[in-house]
Amino acid sequence: MKLAKTLAIWMLCCILSIPIYSQLNNDCNAGGAIGDNLLNNGSFEDGTLGFVGGGSGMDSWQSFGNIFLLESPDGYCQPVPTVAAPGNGKNFVKMFGTFSGVSVLIGPAMEAEAGETYVASVDMYSPKEEECNGVMFSDHIPEGNPNFGIVQIQYLDGGGVVLGFSESKQFDYKYAAGRWTEMSTIGVIPDGAASVRIVVLFIQPGFDGGAIYYDDAKLALKAEGVSTTNLACNDHVNVTLNSDCASDITGDMFIEGDYDDLTLDFEITNNIGAQIDPEFPIFNQTLNYSVIDICSGNSCWGTVLFEDKEDPTIDCEICPEINGSSVLDYSDDCILACYEQPILQLRYDDRLRDDLVMEDYEDFADDAMSDNCDNWDPEDVSFYDDYQSLGACVGTRLKRTWTVGFTRNDGTRGTVSCTREYFFAPVDLSTAREYDVDPLTGQYIIEPIEDTLVLPPASISLPCGVDVSPEGIAAFFDNPLTEDRDTDDNGIDPDELDVDLVVENNEGYAWGYPHYYQDGVGSGGPHAQKIDNEVCNLISGYTDQEIDACAPGCGGNRKILRSWVVLDWCTGQFAEYGQIIKSQDTQGPQLSVPNTSASVDPWNCTAAVNLPAPEHIGDDCDSDVTYYIGNTGGYSVSGNATDGFVLHGVELGTHTIEYLSEDCCGNIGRATMQVTVVDQTGPVAVSKEFIVISLTNVGNTVDEFQGFAKIYAEDIDNGSYDGCTGVSLEVRRTPVCDAADAQWGPFVTFCCEDLQGGGSAEINVELKIEDEYGNANIVWATVLLEDKSGTIPVIPPHMFLTCDMDYNDFSITGG
Incomplete structure (x- = not known):
């Protein structure tokens, strides 16, 4: 607090542009009486009502900060006129802090001499907390709030510079009791001072709220003299x-x-x-x-x-003892459900009990105990319960009496007691409600609805074959990832958690049964609790009517029309509730089909593909499902599931084929497979049947006689073709004339050796037809080789003839 005050003084000095000065101790240098008030406007009656924190607005005063001159309440629980003005008149000053800092009233400077004693005082007020209930910005200064007010006497030199000050005690939260308190200070004028003035401050170190009201400011000179009064203290x-x-x-x-x-x-x-x-x-x-x-x-x-002469007190206003006879006599905080009574009476889990009705000693002490000096021992806190049954159809009263022991100032022991009363009410059948439905998805919003009977969803869809009893439905919707804590219903006095009165984490109860919600021992509650027989004043039961859900004889598919009846056996009233449970196959059959491939035929570059049967086909409920072909990408299909399906005219490439299967509920399962058509068919090879070729004489100077012939693949081909691509032609033969003839090439050769001395010879030549995918076909052709070339003529040498010689005369030219 000293740091806060020092900071405030430093800020004040900055605002007023004066040097920092020091605090002097309260002191006295005169034994005479206190003189008249030197302030002309100490009761703040002369001024303009409203905000005056801008430096002026009140006669004889300078004012800076959040300061208002008021005479009537402003809505923040300021003192009413009957307690507002201890001075002369009805005006008073309000200072408060919206922001951290200082608000200050500075009185006029009075001439003074060193050694004189002055007294300054001002009345301060801050309202009680209860006086400010419901206001927007409370003027009350609560406990722990660091804001405070003080009054100072400041000593100034001849130039108006503050040399020092003395000040009163701090008016802080301890004085915020709704009464006016005079805060005063006394001091002696130090050497060098020429004047004195009163300063009233509101200091706010932080951003805390609250306000202080000021009235009846005084500054007076204490007369000189020596006090002759002897002090006499009480022993x-x-x-x-x-x-x-x-x-x-x-x-x-x-x-x-x-x-x-x-x-x-x-x-x-x-x-x-x-x-x-x-x-x-x-x-x-x-x-x-x-x-x-x-x-x-x-x-x-x-x-x-x-x-300490104040006894502790207990707040008995919470659920007071009223001896009520129905739920209408109690406030909502004091009403419990009948199904919660065993949790308390059988002393089930302590945390759960404390959540229902407070029984933790420390919590009770914090909530209900009040003692000025906390002069009591937590070990001396106890309670006992009295259960008073008014009949199963009315309810049960629980009176819990708390007793707190303490030691008085004189050493004697004392106790204070308080009885709180609670009521366990039967379940009100008229409050039964259903779960909400999400307007976007149409799905039920299954979330806890406490303190009422909750009905299961009116429409439930289950897979075929699932148990449709309430137990089966609960098991189906129960989350397998959460551990169920099931009750053993043995009703024995529990040893710790031996009796599980609350079934935890069975999410399926909300779907299968009428139910209510109750917190449990573990986290994640509250949990749905089924009403499957008798709970409190309610009894439930149901009847079923079964009809086929799909086609007659469609196994495992059915629709249950369940009629629930919940009876309040106390009043005879009952609630009827219909539930439609469809156990129906909503999934199509499952298929898996292998991919397949085929090659085109030799003529049209398309394929007729035998589609494979599914490797697996099955359904959850229909044991006799078959299949058919769906989308083929435009290709025609023939056949049936028994003999197989054929896809016609399929071109080269990969094609997606859809397989479909429909069960007896009309659900369709789909699967796709890939048909890949490739060209693995060789071309159609056609060769000529009669080919005759003759050797040709080739003359040279080495050997006058050389027969030679060459035949090309095109000479042998007779229109070979491929259904998809163009073809290439090559030939070969058993080599005789040239070793290269053994390899595929564009032609083969013949020579005299092929005749083996004869006049002709038949020679086989292979013709290979190959398409662009490397598929090939070979055909043979027989070539008849003949030698019809005759001898090779010899040209005579050059000669010169005379003009009388006949060049046509071979006897002259030779031949």
């Missing part, structure tokens, strides 16, 4: 602590007779001389005190005992 003083376990003690309480507390200073110490805070002293222990008159220096002493 022993007993002080009763207030409701905050603090003392409101002042110095004059120790003095015999009347005395001005302003000039008294006192100190309290223990038996070893350590100083004790008089506001929060040690109680029930004798302490020492000493008092000194700061004006005369006279002193006296004695002993003091601080006593």
